[in-house]
Amino acid sequence: MKICKAEMKATLMVAFIVSFTFSGLYAADKLPASKAGTIGKPTGKIAFVREKNIWAMNADGTEQDKICEVTNADGRVTWAPDGKRILFTRSGISSVTGPDMMGGKHKVYDLFLAFTDSAYANNRLWWVAMTNDMGNRDPEWSADGESIVFWKDANANNVNALMPNYQIAIMDADGSDLRMIRKDWQQMEEDGKGFMWPTRNSKGDIAAVIFVNQKPLGMVIIPGDNYMVSLDTLIEQANRNKTKVGPAWSPDGKWLAYINSDMTNSGLFLTTPDLKETYLVFAPPVSTNMRVTAPSFSPDSKWLTFSTADGSVWICDICGNGTRRLTGPGLDSSPAWSKATKK
Numbered sequence: 001m002k003i004c005k006a007e008m009k010a011t012l013m014v015a016f017i018v019s020f021t022f023s024g025l026y027a028a029d030k031l032p033a034s035k036a037g038t039i040g041k042p043t044g045k046i047a048f049v050r051e052k053n054i055w056a057m058n059a060d061g062t063e064q065d066k067i068c069e070v071t072n073a074d075g076r077v078t079w080a081p082d083g084k085r086i087l088f089t090r091s092g093i094s095s096v097t098g099p100d101m102m103g104g105k106h107k108v109y110d111l112f113l114a115f116t117d118s119a120y121a122n123n124r125l126w127w128v129a130m131t132n133d134m135g136n137r138d139p140e141w142s143a144d145g146e147s148i149v150f151w152k153d154a155n156a157n158n159v160n161a162l163m164p165n166y167q168i169a170i171m172d173a174d175g176s177d178l179r180m181i182r183k184d185w186q187q188m189e190e191d192g193k194g195f196m197w198p199t200r201n202s203k204g205d206i207a208a209v210i211f212v213n214q215k216p217l218g219m220v221i222i223p224g225d226n227y228m229v230s231l232d233t234l235i236e237q238a239n240r241n242k243t244k245v246g247p248a249w250s251p252d253g254k255w256l257a258y259i260n261s262d263m264t265n266s267g268l269f270l271t272t273p274d275l276k277e278t279y280l281v282f283a284p285p286v287s288t289n290m291r292v293t294a295p296s297f298s299p300d301s302k303w304l305t306f307s308t309a310d311g312s313v314w315i316c317d318i319c320g321n322g323t324r325r326l327t328g329p330g331l332d333s334s335p336a337w338s339k340a341t342k343k
Contacts, residue, residue, distance in 0.1 A: 028269060028278045028279055028280040029279060029280065030279055030280055030281070030319055030320045031270060031279040031281070031318055031319045031320070032319075033319060036302070036317070036318055036319050037302075039302045039303075039317050039318070039319070039321075039322075040300070040302065042059040042060065042298060042303045042315055042317075042322070043059055043298075044058075044059050044298060044299060044337060044338050044340065045057070045058060045059070045079075045083065045337075045338040045340075046058075046059055046296075046305050046313070046315075046326070046335050046336065046337050046338070047067065047077045047079060047086050047088075047335065047336045047338065048077065048307070048313050048327070048332055048333065048334055048335040048336070049073045049074070049075075049077060049088070049332065049333050049334045050066075050327070050330070050331060050332045051331045052070070052071050052072050052073050052074065052331075053066055053067075053068060053069050053070060053071065053073055054066070054067045054068040054070065054073055054077065054086060054088055054114050055067060055332075056086070056116065056119075057326065057327075059298070059303075059305075059315065059337070060324075060326075061324070061326035061327065064327070065119065065120075066119065066124055067086060067114050067116060067119040067124065068086070068088075068114035068119065068124055068125075068126070068127055069124045069125055070088075070090055070112065070127060072090045072091055072092065073088050073089065073090055074089055074090060074091035074107075074109070074137075075088070075089035075091070075109065075137050075138050075293065075334060076088075076089060076137070076138035076139060076140070076293055076294055076334055076336070077089075077334050077335070077336040078139050078140050078141045078148075078336055079141060079336060079337075079338040079339055079340065080141055080145060080173070081141065081143060081144070081145040081339055081340065082145070082340060083116070083338045083339070083340025084115065084116050084117060084340075085113055085114070085115055085116070086113070086114045086115075086116065086336075087111060087112070087113050087114075087130065087139045087141060087148065088111070088112055088113075088114065088139075089109050089110070089111060089112075089136075089137045089138060089139070090109065090110060090111075090112050091107050091108065091109050091137075092107070092108050092109075092134070093105055093106070093107060093108070094106055094107075094108045094134065094156070094157075094159075096159045098160075106156075106164075108134035108135065108153075108156050108157070109134065109135065109136055109137035109153075109156070110129060110130070110131045110132055110133070110134055110135075110136050110137075111129075111130040111131045111136050111137070111139050111148075111150065112127045112128065112129055112130060113127060113128040113129075113130055114126070114127050115127075130148075130171075130175040131171075131175065131178070133156065133157050134156045134157045135152050135153035135154060135155070135156030135157060136150055136151075136152050136153075136169070137150065137151050137152075137153075138150055138151045138197060138198075138293075138294070140198070140199055140200065140248075140294075141173070141339075142173075142200065143202055143251060143339065145173055146172065146173055147170055147171065147172055147173060148170065148171055148172075148173060149168065149169070149170050149198050149199070149200045149206065150168075150169055150170075150171075150198065151166060151167075151168065151169075151195070151196055151197060151198055152166070152167050152168070152169040152180070153165060153166055153167075154167055154180070154185065154186075154189070155189065163189070163192070163214065164194070165185070165186075165188065165189040165194060166194030166195055166196055166211050167180045167181075167182065167185045167188070167194060167195060168180070168181045168182070168195045168198040168206060168208060168222075169181070181206065181222070181227045182227055182228060183228060184228070188231075191231070192212060192213050192214070193210065193211060193212050193231055193235075194210075194211035195208045195209065195210055195211060196208060196209045196210075196211050196216055196245075197209050197245060197246050197247060197294060199247050199248050199249050199256075199294060200224075200249065201224075201249040201253045201273075202253055203224050203253065204224025204225070205221055205222065205223055205224045205249075205273070206221070206222045206224070206227070207219060207220070207221050207222075207247040207248075207249060207256055207258075208220060208222065208247065209238075209244070209245050209246075209247070210231075210234050210235060210238045212235065212238075216245060217235065217238040217239070217242065218237075218238030218239060218240070218241040218242040218243070218244055219238065219241040219244035219245065219247055219258060220234045220237045220238050220241070221237070221256075221273070221275070222234070240275075241275065243260055243261045243262040243265070244258045244259075244260060244261075244269075245258065245259050245260075245261050245292055246258055246259040246292055246293055246294040246295070247294060248294040248295050248296060248297065249297075250297045250301035251297055251299055251300075251301050251339060252300075252301040253273065254272075254273070254301065255270050255271070255272070255273075255297075255301065255318065256270070256271050256272070256273060256275075257269070257270050257271075257281070257294075257295045257297065257304055258271065258295075259290045259291075259292055259293075259294075259295070259306075260290070261290070261292055263289065266283075266284055266289040266290045267280055267281070267282060267283045267284065267290060268280075268281040268282040268290060268295055268304065268306055269281060270318055279320075280320065281304060281316060281318060281319075281320045282304075282306070282314065282316055282320060282323060284308050284309075285308075288308050288309050288310040289308065289309045290306070290307075290308055290309065291306075291307040291308055291309050291333050291334075293306075293307060293333060293334045296335060296336040296337045297337060298337050299337065299338075299339045299340070301318070302317055302318055303315055303316070303317050303318070303322075303337070304316060304317075304318060305326075305335040305336070305337050306335065307332060307333040307334060307335055308328075310328060310329040311328045311329050311330040311331045311332050311333065312325050312326075312327060312328030312329050312330070312332060313325070313326045313327040313328060313332045313333070313335045314326060
């Protein structure tokens with residue numbers, strides 16, 4: 001069969017475009033071994049959400065065991081440094097119909113604490129409420145065990161609120177002294193701004209996603225010595241980091257992992273604290289995407305656990321090697337690596 005020059009030219013052009021497009025999907029290189037340091041085998045425990053309950057397993061996927069049967073776990077999970085307590089989010093629905101028959105409904109969240117000792121004693125129906133105003137989700141325990149940072153909707157229990165007021169809150173580990181990190185948090189609602197998915201390092205720096213006009217804009221880093229950095233500065237930074245969501249600091253503070261939510265570039269990435277170097281860690285299999293919940297580092301900062309939208313939990317090292325699906329496909333999500341040094 002003969003092909004005319006015009007057809008051949010068109011065919012070559014299409015091939016070039018396809019080649020260019022797919023080669024550009026994951027432009028970031030993987031982290032070189034020379035920058036990663038020595039990487040050993042993954043160890044320890046990983047907690048995760050399965051069918052709306054809290055489960056835990058070994059880092060190799062063995063000994064999967066239900067920790068807490070709450071039936072409505074929903075979102076990020078975090079371990080206390082002692083490895084014996086797991087803080088998690090439960091969700092519910094708030095619905096209201098006004099006198100004029102107008103109204104609506106939205107999801108509400110609070111934080112709860114489960115105890116591994118209770119589960120191993122075959123008592124999986126035991127947990128403690130840590131918050132109770134329906135606006136708290138996606139917690140992260142500090143490395144020293146003294147405080148918890150989380151994402152709070154200050155308007156969650158206001159039946160006539162026109163929109164959410166997403167803020168970053170911190171409380172003591174016993175649930176006391178809950179406070180917003182910014183003094184202008186009430187004004188931010190009127191300006192249509194807020195924050196989502198906070199994570200904090202040992203210096204107090206908080207990585208989060210800024211929320212503008214009812215949509216997540218992009219990832220920002222709020223310095224620990226200046227939580228009142230101007231919103232204009234943060235928005236400018238977010239515009240350079242669009243589609244980067246669900247950040248998580250490594251325990252050693254050297255890396256920040258995040259999910260790229262762009263459907264054409266979905267994946268798990270690693271960046272330096274100054275956001276100047278970016279590396280691809282994991283690209284999801286064909287026909288699925290990353291689940292938009294924060295990944296979690298192993299205690300030595302060499303491994304990551306994360307979930308994909310098909311309900312699977314994975315691990316791989318920070319260079320993108322040793323990739324392994326631990327669970328699923330199914331109904332699993334939101335894995336969190338215990339930071340306890342002993343199993």
